[in-house]
Amino acid sequence: MRRARTAIGVSPIIKEIVQKKALATRLRVKEIIYVGMLAIYKLDENPWQELADRVHQMQVNGEI
Template sequence: MTRASTASGVSSIIKNIVHKKALATRLRLKEIFYVGMLAIDELDEKRLQELAEKVHQMQVNGEI
């Protein structure tokens, strides 16, 4: 569990979100990451770019 949570980045916000999702879905942390990757693959190019820009802006603003 520790290795997967450190792989989620240095943001404690991201770690908390991943842990909450894992508990809510009864999945392991590595499974949550994999579900996220599968979900990304399901997005069309426009939606993927919109989300990428949103997350990048959150990073720039220090939110994550």
């Protein structure tokens, strides 16, 4: 969980997304992170890889 919190603290984009979801769902930030982790496990390999590639490209572009 420390790495997730570090990513939230470092990336304004990630922080904004997580905070908006937390407010919209009335969950705490750590609960939103856990929901996201559970959602990842439900993905099939192909959609998961597409999302991973997209996030990697965001990292390369300096977006996150």
